[in-house]
Amino acid sequence: MNGGVEVNGEPESSDSMKTFGAFVQGLREHAGLSREEFGARVHMSKHSVASIELGRRLADQSFVDAAEGVLGNTGALRKAFGRVARQPGFAVWFRKWAALEQEAVSLATYECRLVPGLLQCEPYVRVVFGNRIPPLSDEQVEAQSVARMERQYVLHERPNTSFSFVMDEHVVRRRLGGAEVTRMQLDHMLACAQLRNVEVQIMPMESEVHAGLGGPLALLETADGRRLAYSEGQQTGQLIADPKEAAILHRRYATLRAQALSSWDSVSLLERIRGEL
Incomplete structure (x- = not known):
């Protein structure tokens, strides 16, 4: 997500x-x-x-x-x-999920469109928002970019929370913003992958099986054992709290991880792609 x-x-x-x-x-x-x-x-x-x-x-x-x-x-x-109106800075559909993230003991993300937000470097973030339709103003791009970068503190400040990311190979090969931005983005992902609580896996393009064809997916588990999911599309997002539906999506993600390259092989692939630029 x-x-x-x-x-x-x-x-x-x-x-x-x-x-x-x-x-x-x-x-x-x-x-x-x-x-x-x-x-x-x-x-x-x-x-x-x-x-x-x-x-x-x-x-x-x-x-x-x-x-x-x-x-x-x-x-x-x-x-x-004392005069500030306390209005959360989150899209309406994301508020509940954002609150749940603060309690999560594990977070997992599958992406097939672009690098997951928690792994994006700042130049990549600015390119993402620079491609929005209708176009954003310079002030909006700045505000959006700052918010996205700020959210990444969780990777470093929550060492006891496990983060898992799976993304399709074409996502990391796409030269969004050009070769230089892509190099910086790959370097950033490789640095994140070195964190002990972060695991990055790539689904190779030559794979003949794929459990994530239903689209992007975010999952979390809370300290009391609740397992939830979040699905995001154009102009909307959906929190999935029903235990049976969430369990299905957690199983899909588990299968997806098994089908993807190991974290070790994924890092090796990212390094090779970086070397080709």
Whole structure:
């Protein structure tokens, strides 16, 4: 899946979130700090800071308290924060799934269209949004890209959660954005594949069997043993919570993993494709 925060139309936000974000940005710039420098002081990535400043992510009290300390302790941020309309920055159909992701002990994704959102490098992300129809404005591309990059923190900050990715070989061979973007994307995927909690597998083009012909699929399991699924299409997405239906999709994914190259052979294939560019 590609991260419902930004898929299929404008993510929801509120004017007060955008106003609060602009206020944070103004104070940060007045203090002479870059997003990266400010982020380090409030214990956030520069992508997370950007997402708050652009009104795409709702700040929490810990951010406000930390930011106040960095930006002068005037109390202005706390007052502004009290007026923020708390409206989630996720597409409507993705909200429940996004909340469930925060509890998941395992997450699995199959993709046949493009590199899964959690594995996309920033140049690739910008190409993806640059290809949207109808076209997005520069501001929209920036906001969407920041949100997608921010979501990737889960790979690094949740080492006890298992992540599995299966994608068709043509996805990683497609030179979306050109050879240079493709090289960066392959390098990024290879780096992610080195994480102990991440497994990347490729379904080879010459395979004569394929359990994923029904389309893209995301699966998760919660700590209490619930198994759910999420299916995403054009302009919509569906959370599948019925135990019988979810069980079928989990079996399909298990078969798909068995049919795909092993993680070791998949990394070798990605390296060969990278060497051909």
